[in-house]
Amino acid sequence: MSRRFVVRSSAAAGALALVLAGSVAASPAGASTAGSHQPPRVPTSVGYGGAVSSLDPVVSEVGLRVLRQGGNATDAAVAMAAAIGVTDPYSAGIGGGGFFVHYDASTGEVETIDGRETAPAGAGPDTFVDPATGRPYPFYPDLVTGGVSVGVPGTPATWDRALERWGTTTLRQALRPATAVAEQGFVVDQLFHDQTLANQARFEAITSTTELFLPDGEAPAVGSVFRNPDLAATYRALAAGGVEAFYEGELAHEIADAVQAPPVAAGTSLPVPAGSMTPADLAAYEVVDRDPTVFSYRGYDVYGMAPPASGGTTVGEALNILEQFDLESLDDAAARHHFFEASALAFADRAAYLGDGDFVDVPVDGLLDDTFAKERVCLLDPQAAAPKPVAPGDARSYDGVCDGAPASGTVPEDTESTSTTNLTAVDKWGDVVEYTLTIEQIGGSGIVVPGRGFLLNNELTDFSIAYDADDPNRIEAGKRPRSSMAPTIVLQDGSPVLALGSPGGSNIISAVSQMLVNRIDLGMTIQEAIAAPRAAPQNGTRTTAEQAYVDAYGTALTAYGHTLVPTANAIGAATAIEIGPDGLLTAVAEPTRLGGGSARVVRPAGQ
Template identity: 80%
Template sequence: MRTRTTVRRSAVTGTLILVLAGTAAVTPAGAAAPPPGHEPPRVPTSVGYGGAVSSLDPVVSEVGLTVLRRGGNATDAAVAMAAAIGVTDPYSAGIGGGGFFVHYDAGTGDVETIDGRETAPAAIEPDAFVDPATGEPYPFFPDLVTGGVSVGVPGTVATWDRALERWGTTSLAEALRPATRVAERGFVVDQLFHDQTLENQERFEAITSTSDLFLPGGAAPAVGSVFRNPDLAATYRLLARTGTDAFYEGALAREIVDAVQDPPVADGTTLPVPAGSMTTADLASYEVVDRAPTVFSYRGYDVYGMAPPSSGGTTVGETLNILEQADLTGLDEPAVLHHMIEASALAFADRAAYLGDGDVVDVPVDGLLDDVYARERACLLDPAAAAPKPVAAGDARSYDGECGTPAAPGSVPPDTESTSTTNLTAVDRWGDVVEYTLTIEQIGGSGIVVPGRGFLLNNELTDFSIEYDADDPNRIEPGKRPRSSMAPTIVLADGRPVLALGSPGGSNIISTVTQMLVHRIDLGRPIQEAIAAPRAAPQNSATVTAEPGFIGAYGAALAGYGHTFAPVAPGKGIGAATAVEIGPGGRLTAVAEPTRNGGGSALVVRPAGR
């Protein structure tokens, strides 16, 4: 069994408020795939009973809904959906990557997590990202991210196996069946898939196996055409027959290693495509980790998230704990957002100072999530004016909650975490809940398709700090998991789930999840409005990146506090979230993005009124 159990508990503070939370869902295994060329409608909000799913792709959500309707549970649906994502959204996630799986068990009332993050090979060197020809780090994009040196040992297949073993009612073979059919029959190419292919054309052309799959005839698949991936279908059938050993120890493992150590580089490419050091021993020794979640209390709710190596649970938690020190009642929306931006800067300063793989470096999780520490950090938040950025980190290992002399301004280390990734949410009729964020990192990952296997390998190792620093908690080291910002989150009231949500977006994931919770809990917006609201990505810099809609709605008012904004690139959004809210009597409100990334799809088993 590829599992290591790690139990680390964060502090739980505060009280609960009573909210009647029902259960929901109807689930299945071995669900049928959509027919060839079928393009389901995108449904951003569905309300009903008996189970719900939400993802960023309508084919994926339809797979999950069919699983629920045929008697599977939330875990069965989540794994089947994740496998389908590897077909229809292969540039964001797939079996060549990793992720974090958060699960609420209605039978026990426990929230538990699986850490399926990628790991660095045993032979990796501190200067792995340095070009030997120049003695300087490779340019990040497209040079460093394209090649074997950026590939971490994948954890997704082991995550699916472990989740089904712990909570599922079906086998891996059954869970893979719908996605296998989609890969064989094909899916309709949308504008996003076409555009992302074009954005990666130079990288894909540098790798023969990748251009063969994603640039047939030398061009990106046309919008409206049907894209098939028979190689991935065959790989899924192999895993269905032989289990995870085929991926981590068999011929496929050797092929993965060959692709990393000797990428199939096309003649004439100008990209360096640096080779990696991964071995078959690295794959054979990979283990997922059962981790205790992070947990903190916010306005009476218990909020559960992902522990290190993710920085999502601690940074969302610290931001909200700082925000909770202020009474936001009666404040207008710009004032609330000012508090959120300032709290985010303080939490991101601590993220840079402390967050890394907690199995390798000492991460003061309990301190970062302590209300006493939050009270001390909140002393630095001026309700009337923005602090000069970047703010300095606090001392999360020694604190008393008292206000002291503000520290000198800090620094903002480079953050190379990609804004790609994907997220899904599933709730079943028994009340189990899954929030799952998974990724191959960059849009298109490392750019390397394993020849004949139909899937891209990740470039997750570029989430380590690019330049080695022995004092950096996120320094690159053998066997270590790079810091992540993924923040799959489940919210409980009186021990019952009331909301599950998550998002892709690199370090912007933290901002997206935080803002959704602030909009829902503090501003009282319905969850579908909270997910659609314009977003900013406040971290710890003088200028806040924001969507044009956010700048248009709040920029002038927030400028009065001293905030300045930079718009995201045209056509780009911040985050692409999914969520399910569980209300009285088991009433489910499933929501997905209405427009970002073309919009997602949220479905319920039994719509209200039927």
């Protein structure tokens, strides 16, 4: 049994074995039409006996089969995550990392696993400085493509630890469905095709990536079948050798080689800077069992991910500020004005304090303290937007008393990508998993490990690019970059009632906060809360918003002093499961964002 972990909280372990009879593939060989022989893309399902939600119908089908064959929520989540590495390789995979949040129905506890990537031992103040020029690398294209931005992956170790703590199956068995999908192929949809085209210049700079994702020099056509036998073989190697097959031995050396000497295509004009990762960095990697963040909001206990994730504290602080107001009694524009202002205050504190808590002192208790929220709410004018950016508060010394006019702050550069993916699972025993995972940029670092079928992350770009010794998010050897991921589980009277999460970089915080406010304060169903248009207020002079949001609220919010900037990009792409009376499950995925997700239940209501 692997022991590649560090304990920061109590641990539990699964004991039963599950044989996953059968496998799942999106389509048989030779399918030629998009949608042929594919599982359904269902945005909402209601029923009993367990449920799953993801952004991909193949992934949700994998999870559903695991639950129907007797697996629990953790078994399903790991199998789904492995399938994501096949069908959505540009968002997540074994070359990346993430955060796993689990509710155990037998103990009533919420526990988490931090599988975030780490900076290699060779990382330091000059990591993002071009040695040829002595100046920082340009963010694009230099830092986003190449080995210099690759962090030590945490995803395989996360799967192993989750199954060890809570699963009823082995990693070998959990990988079987995804291995079948990789071997047999899946039908290419418009999103996969478009994301390949968007990355074509980067992918063409790396020979191994071109071979996998640009066969014959073209992006896979919509409706064609995409197979990844190299990834299938890699999954079989992990199944046979466990996670040690990834972090030690031949594969670890191949990963390090790809980072230190990326397989650059002859004649490429793109810089592809090398990194410093060694096999020793991979061998030293450990996931961390962390205590979750938790705060109370209008009678609910909301659990999230602790630093290096900033989602748990920033969502929590924003909602603690909003709890000082009766949002339900306000009109639409006023409620959203309050949300914008609370978000700005919380983002100011995120920038000031958030980093890897194993390296810097993050005042988590202060940021989530209601007294601190009362002090911050003094700066929220119900009638007008405060000049931006607002300054951070003092989360280490506060008394809840207003202390003068708001000060002006600064907004640090935020380079966190809007890629990533999310999944949700609930089983018939009442266990709940919310899991957000990523390789950072859409397409990660652009480097496919030769012959292995997976992309490496470019997660180190989540550190502050300009090094500042006082910055809590400065890069350091072994440190985990700050993340906005916010996998969230909500309890009421000790029982889970909702689990949700989203991709979207720093917009994750806005998306998750809005969905909670929509559901708890504004009277929306969970389906409506996810489908509703979104904005991404942070702490700047302008707020990005989806066009439908601008159309609905732009004029009214302008009167408060807000400037909305429409974006054609989706703000988040959520999955959620609500647990109702008598175990009724409402599984929900995006109806339209990123083409729509897929939510499935084991036993639909009425059957």
